[in-house]
Amino acid sequence: MNDLARRWAVAGLLLALVLLPAVASRYVTYLVIHILLLALNAVGFNLLFGQTGLLSFGQAGFYAVGAYTCARILLAWPSLLPGVLGGTAAAALAALLLGSLSVRHTRIYFAMLTLAFGMMIFSLAWKWRAVTGGDDGLVGIPRAPLELFGLVVALPTVERYYYVVLVAAVLAVALMHRVVHSPLGLALRAVRDSEVRAEHVGLNVRRLRLVAFTVAGAYAGLAGSLLPPLENTVTPPIAHWTASAEPVLATLLGGIRHFAGPLVGAFVLVAAKDVIVRFTVHWSLVLGAVVVALVLGFRGGLAGALEALTVRGARVRPVSAAAGEEGR
């Protein structure tokens, strides 16, 4: 597909997203907000997994740090921007701290370490009642107005808040696109493909991994801090390891080799679940079977499969080589 068609497609998608509240029901708009939040989280996660080759099972921890920090700020100072930026910054800081420890390992050990850190954050959310409200969580968080350059925009409806999330998501995704296609992105892929070679050409492997980890944490935190103004509530389950699986599944579903993979995956995961649960309570059964099939047969995910269909394999990389050949 040439560059022009790609631009038209992106423009079309943006237009559809901008027009959405006008044509879709309020519930669909609400659902698309959740798609955007998961997409943000997944795009950040894929910088870590698809680009750098590190499988984190602790992203929900950073999501929760973002959400709880934003909630505390909004409860004390009802203004949206400080809440969201504060939440994102706190998550990035937590990711920087825990990341500097985590990136000592790779593969299974890295996955286990992030799982442990994520669950430590979960148990704090559960038990540090003075700050987090314990199992009932923090309630009554206002959907505070957006105050920017003296302009105050109230956000009483889901539709208005949708635009805030949309702008944040588009900016963050565009930024990630730049990062992935920058020299930094190249360096990260070099680390993923061969740690030894990357070191030989003078790359600081550990620092690069830390950068990817921190950015992924910040994206999880941004997604997390956009949650409390929508739902007015934050509760501990958002930090649990089963919640960490969501960006992992979205990315895997969409395809780790494509920039758009996590976006497609987030859409399919949220939309398919919403439709499937209306017909059967056995949503996990379907999802589990799909995950197994994806890992066995389509490690390129939906985006990879579509590309293989449309481009007739012209530029398709061998997907079995995904995330590092030197494995095992």
Add this chain to the structure above:
Amino acid sequence: MRTVWVVLVGVGLLFGASWSAAGPAACALGVPAIKLGVQGVASGPHADYGRQIEMGAQLAVEEINAAGGILGCRLEMRFMDDENRPAVGVRNARFLVTEWGAHFLYGTDSSGVAMALGPVLRELDRIQFFTHAATHRLTEELVAQQKIKQIVRVSAPVYQDAVAAWLFRDRRDVRRWATIGADYEYGYATWAIFREQMRRLRPDVEFVGAAWAPFLTTDFSPHIAAVMATNPDGIIATPWAGEAVTLLRQALLQGVFDRIKVWFQAMGGSVDVLEGISQEVREGRFQGKLYATARYIHNWPNTETNRSFVSRFAKRWNRMPNYSAETTYSAVYITKAAVEKARSLQTDRVIAALQGMRVETPAGLRVFRSEDHQFVYAVPAGKVVWDPRYPIAVLGELKVFDPKDYWRWPPFRPLELSK
């Protein structure tokens, strides 16, 4: 990049499929049907509570429809599993109201889900009748303080567990109390209000030990051992549903009932718990020391309303109703009474119609408390006994106390929760 187009088409198809076609002609209230959205836990170890909520709601809907509906309007209901997760409960509520078109909401088992729903109900402007979630904060904070008028609670809150203090008031031999508590808000609140009442009634009592078991605990033996190390005379326990059965089973293993005088299982009067321990009760393994309450028990009150409800329920579902079934069933009838009085589905009018409402339900007389939208009614506590007239263990030697004595009343002082 063609994926993007596929995404666009996908958006259209998925959501297009979910839009429903236009319904039949409108009734007296100007709607095709009155839609009731119901949710509860339908998966995991507490799944039976959601199932009971569903059965209670469905029985009421079927009865009301058979008798001509509400002001000639048919009822339609839809049940959803909230998986005991606040995020899922909130999404369900939004789906039920903005997509499916629910006029009223019902159910919700866990306090966490209920607290998360509160603010969303205000935004959606739909009344939810809460029929299980017990946290005092739902009504004291969200209604009395934050004025979220869309919250109405039909079930008895955590206050009910303070009945234990009254039940054992005259047991001079029970002086040392300990708790095996659910390690979350509900467990702390029960322990707090129980001690508050007990100190008032019996200054001589000591509180000697506490062990806290987190949600989804399967092994209570360390908690039991820790509490028994303090030599209590009485134990008040708050893990519920399957956890209550497990706890009691493991307590028997450690010979607890040879060493204590009374055990109060806060929501042990629930049908699923009584079913789970029936064999042990029949064998007398608890030595007549096990007491419990619930938010309703099927063998009280001995009124025609209740007897007929229980027999209709048992006939329809081949089960005994537990309290979440009764509270949801009654909530649907309360809706009927309020809508018929208001002759409207609007939140403000329905809330106005609820003011001062006194309604006869299977659980007895329920009275609406306007400060916090809580329905007040009495539930007895008693001993877990085997009665050959019933297929499962029941509560016997029932004692009823006036909620005036042991419930919390406005104006509310914040409850000091400490372990």
Add this chain to the structure above:
Amino acid sequence: MEVFAYQGLIGLSSAMYLWLVSAGLTIIFGVLGVLNFAHGSLFMLGAYLGYTLYGLAGVPFGLAVLGSMAVVALVGAGVERGLLRPLYGLDPSYQLLLTFGLVLFLDDLAKLVWGGVFRIPPIPGWLQGSVSLFGRPYPFYNLFLIAVGLSVGVGLWWLFDRTWWGRAVRATASDREMAAALGIRTPTVFSSVFMLGSALAALGGALSTPVRPVAPGIGAAMIVQAFIITVIGGLGNLRGAFAGSLLVGVLSSYGTLWFPEFELFFIFAIMAAVLLVRPQGLFAR
């Protein structure tokens, strides 16, 4: 002192479930290099099958446990041959993801087959009762668990250290190509190890049915604990898994007595600290 000892003994019996589950997990990792997320679901499956045979069909308890182990071992063989084998040689992250998919699938399958309601069948007659220890009644069932756990430990030691099969497994674990060159049929070794590990998980599950609830979700709770233990003991280290199980089981028991507030936090903190400071495990030689 007696309180201390009794609380420790209670923790010891809880540790035995952890040991049975993490033994299987760590053996599979040690030989196949696969960290099986679905190992907890095999525990759950073992519990459901044990419940079905013993609680519903009325099969004697001992036979029900063995039957459950056999069925789950076959399930394990199917998973290893059909699903994991194509992934050997890839980044281990994919095996983790595949087995995570299995967790979702198996947990929901159990709900489909057995329903969402919890079940606890009665304790078999010959395992009821208690003995007096430190002045308090100690359940006979807990003693039975400890006996089973220790026997499994001795049995595994014998199997790995004293039999031809064990030598073949150890050879395969330390160098796959070399073992194959020596004429060891490594695919068979892989399958048999996976079956053994699965059967151990099922043993833990089936033994838990009379005293713990069987319900969807017990597998997910168990796998996290098993991860903690195998990490503390060192991934692939069987002795470490035993020591780790005792440590976590007994510490949790004392935690209930002394520091309930941050028990969960501390256990994960220990796991993280071990990974950072001593990734080969606390009990590595």
